[in-house]
Structure formats: structure tokens, C-alpha cells
Amino acid sequence: MKEYQIQINDETIVYQLTYKHMQNIRMRVRDGQLLISAPYGTSLTYIEQMIHTYQKRILTQIHAFQPYYQYNDGGYVLIFNQRYRLVVRDIGVKRCQCHGHDLYVYHYDIQGCVEKECYRILYDYIEERMIDYLAHDFDLDMPRIEIKKYKSRWGSCYYKEQRVSFHLGLVHLEKELIDYVIVHELCHFLYHDHSASFYHEIAKRLPHYQILQKRLKEKHT
Template sequence: MKEYQMQLNDEIVTYQLTYKHIKNVRMRVRDGLLVISAPYGTPQKYIEMMIYTYRQRLLDQIHAYQPYFQYAENGFVLIFNQRYHLVIRDVGIKRCQFHGTDLYVYHHDIQSCVEKECQRLLREYIEERVIHYLAHDFDLDMPHIDIKKYKSRWGSCYYKEQRISFHLGLIHLDKELIDYVIVHELCHFIYHDHSALFYREIAKRLPNYQQLQRRLKGKHT
């Protein structure tokens, strides 16, 4: 992987380029940085021509990027789309405590401490909402729920194992979007693909799912 710079409109943009055994050039914005994967032998001139062609869309994604956290003294974390200021009080205990919009962290390992609290809060919320949806909208047994870190997905349904898995990063989003992901994964127990019938099942529970889907696509994992 190498980094290069080029001018797009009136600004200099840095992009990371990696050559791989793939067929086509892939462009995406990850954590506010333009990341390019290209087949071996692809000329850099061709890659930059593609970047320039899609410059406005890429710039919009770069500018729209907002971090969900900054794990440091006087940093912050978004929890259910609410910003909490981090106050570090290292007493060697891996525990966090909320005081208004402050989140006190009682350990020097800020990230693992905050993520542990985020996992607890997210699991609690998801289990509560899954129970709600099963009682009102689905004829299903309670699935096993996992909370994991994913790079490019919000959730997964393992219907043969009666299990659903959710990305820990959901904790940073508002609850309406989390509910969309929950319903999406529960509907995979009915239809295992992304067919029109599958989305019809989502629409029965969330008539505004297309609006929620568009909002979710604007978020980074």
C-alpha cells in the first residue's frame, strides 16, 4: 500500500493505493480517507482518471465523515447518537460511569473500557427490541445474539444456527437506525436473500424503511 496525492477541485486529496488480484478498480472512503484497490498492472494515470470522474461523490463522502469517538483525555464517544465527553480517572478499575453528558472512565485503557460499556448498552438495547419485535411482528423463537466488530457490515443472520450478529459500531447511531438493522436481520429468518419479497417483509414492520436505509448508507462502519 502506498499513499499519493492529487488535486480534486480546489483541494489536495490523499489516497491509499493497493494492488490486488481483482478484476476492477474499487474506490471507497474509509474513516474519511480515500482507499483504492486496483488489479495488478493498472496504470496510476487510469486510476487517477477514475478518481477525477467520480470526484464530487468522493469529496462529498470525505467531507461527510464524522468520527464516532476519540479515545483520549477530554475526548468523546457517541452513544445512541448522543455525544459524551470522556473524563479519565485512572484507579485501575475497568469501569465507566455516566454523569450527565460526561462519561467517567476509571482505567488507563480507555478504548477497551469504553467499548466494554458500549457492548453492554448495545446488547441490552438489542435484546429488548428483539423481544418486542418477536412479540408483535414475528412468529419466531428468540435467537442467540452476538455483538462483534465488523469492517463493512452492520449485522448478519445465521438462520441455520438460530443466531444473529450485530456490529458494535451500531452503538454510535440513533436508535431508529439500530431498529432498522434489527428488523432487517430478523426478516432474514423468513427470506434468506435480498429479494423483493424480503423487503416487503421489512415494509410490513417499517413502512419508512427506504428512508432509514438511505440514512444508514450515509454512515460508516
């Protein structure tokens, strides 16, 4: 993988290029960065022509990117899509406390403290929602809940082990998107694939699930 720069509308765009055994060029924006995969032998001239061809879409996606957090004093974190300002008061205690829309961090390890608090908030919310869904919408036993960091997924269902795993990054999203992921993973206890029957089960609980699914795909992990 190599890094290059290209000028688009008086704006310098950095892109990462990887050559692979493939037939067509693939361009995608992830976390505000342009990533390009191209067949071996493809010239930079042709690649940059393709970038200019799709420049409007690329720039829109890059400019729309909003980091979920900025871990420094005076920075911020999004919790359930609400912005909280980080106020650091290092007293050697690894915890956080919310006051209005300020999140006080009482330790120099800002990221560690905030992620610990986000873990607790997300776990509590998912547990509460799953109890509610299982009481009214699913005839299932309560599975074990895990919160992890994933690079490219929001959740996983391990039906044989009676556990579900969720990406910590869900804590930054709107609650209705988190609910969609919860329902999605619970429906995998009924159907282990992504068949029409599986999505029918989701639709019975969330009739507008396709709208939620589309919005979730627009989010970055």
C-alpha cells in the first residue's frame, strides 16, 4: 500500500493505493480516507482519471465524515449520537462522570477512561433492550452479551454458544440503529443465514428495518 496525493477543486486529497489480483478498480471512502484497490499494472494516470470522474461522490463522502470522538481535554465523544465535551480533571481515579453535556474524566488516560464508561453505557442499554425484546418479541433464553472492538462489523451471533457480541462503536450511534443491530442478532437465533425468512423475522419486529439498515451502512465502524 502506498500513499499518494491528488488535487481536486483546489483541495489536496490523500489516497491510499493497493495493487491486487483483481479485474476492476475499487474505490471507497473509509473513516474519511480514500482507499483504492487496482489491478496490477494499472497506471496512476488512469487511476486519477477515475478519481476525477467520481470526484463529486468522493468529496461528499470525505466531507461527511465525522469522527465519533476526539480524546483530549476540550475534545468530545458522541454517546447515542449526542456530543459530550471532555473535561479532564486528573485526580488519579480511572472513571468518568457526566454533568449535563460535559463528561468529566478523572485520569490522564483519557481514552481508557472514556471507553470504559462507553462500555458500561452500551452494555446497560443493550441488556435492557434485549430483556424487553425477549419478553415481548422472542421466545428465547437470554444469551450472554459481549462488547468488543470490531473493524468492520456491528455485531455477531454465536447461537451454538448462546452469546451475542456487539461492537463498542455502537455507543456512538442513535439508539434506533442500535436496536436494529440487537434485533438483527437475535433473529439469527431463529435463522442462521440472511435468507428471506430471516429478514421477514426482522420485519415483524421492525417494519421499517430497510431504512435503518441503509442508515447503518452509511456509518463507519
